[in-house]
Amino acid sequence: MRRLLAMASTMALLATACAGEGQETTTTTPDQGQGGSFELLVEPTEFFPVTPGQLFVVLASSVGGEAPIIVSASVSGAATVEPDQLALEPGEVGEFTVVAMPDSVGGSITVDLKGQSGNVERSHSLNIEVVDWPDDIGPLAAELRDRFVNHLEQKYPELGISRETVWTATITKPQILVVMHYLFFSEEWEMGIIWHVTVPEHAWSRMYLRPRDQLTPTFGLEIPTYLDPESMPSPWEPPAQVDR
Secondary structure (H helix, E strand, C coil), X not given: CCCCHHHHHHHHHHHHHCCEECEXXXXXXXXXXXXXXXXXXEECCEECCECCCCCEEEEEEEECCCCCEEEEEEEECCEEEECCEEEECCCCCEEEEEEECXXXXXXXXXXXXXXXXXXXXXXXXXXXXXXXXXXXXXXXXXXXXXXHHHHHHHHCHHHCCCCCCCCEEEECCCCCCCEEEEEEXXXXXXXXXXXXXXXXXXXXXXXXXXXXXXXXXXXXXEECCCCCCCCCCEECCCCCCCCC
């Protein structure tokens, strides 16, 4: 697991330079349909390249309107997006899962989201770079997840997370070294796991939880040194955005 930190830092900087940001446009049609003005909210606002097979989950919601909106999703390039359309009440959060295909490596895919309510239409595009990167960190990510889950089951039973909870796993932020990133999705929760690859005294691991009906993480824990099996999780302030 140990790699030269100089090389790792360089790779991290290169990946940061490749980070994407979504672009939003607004269109108002001349008819007077019902619905009124609204803003289309899309998370994450910043993201990193993906690798084929990775689950890139885009969150969509709205603010400022009083009527439901129809959010449609389409993808350009060798990739899929599911579902292709959601009907959302004001403030309700929907998820679109984008998966790049192997043919897209070395290029990019574009995800276009369109929200419409009455005569108001909002659009948001995400241009995502696709890289070839092996996922060899899944077993360790699952071990760390289980340590956090055991603690949650014992100390925070009100969250409903236990050793019986079923998770869907995916790597995120491929090409990033030094700090590794992985995501797990249950029916009700998104769990983000990150860990620092370094000497034992600095080998921390952190976890956030996002209710899948909300845009942002609400809960966090940190293991001070995951290389020590006796190191126990303690509260940690979760990030302001989901990890992509």
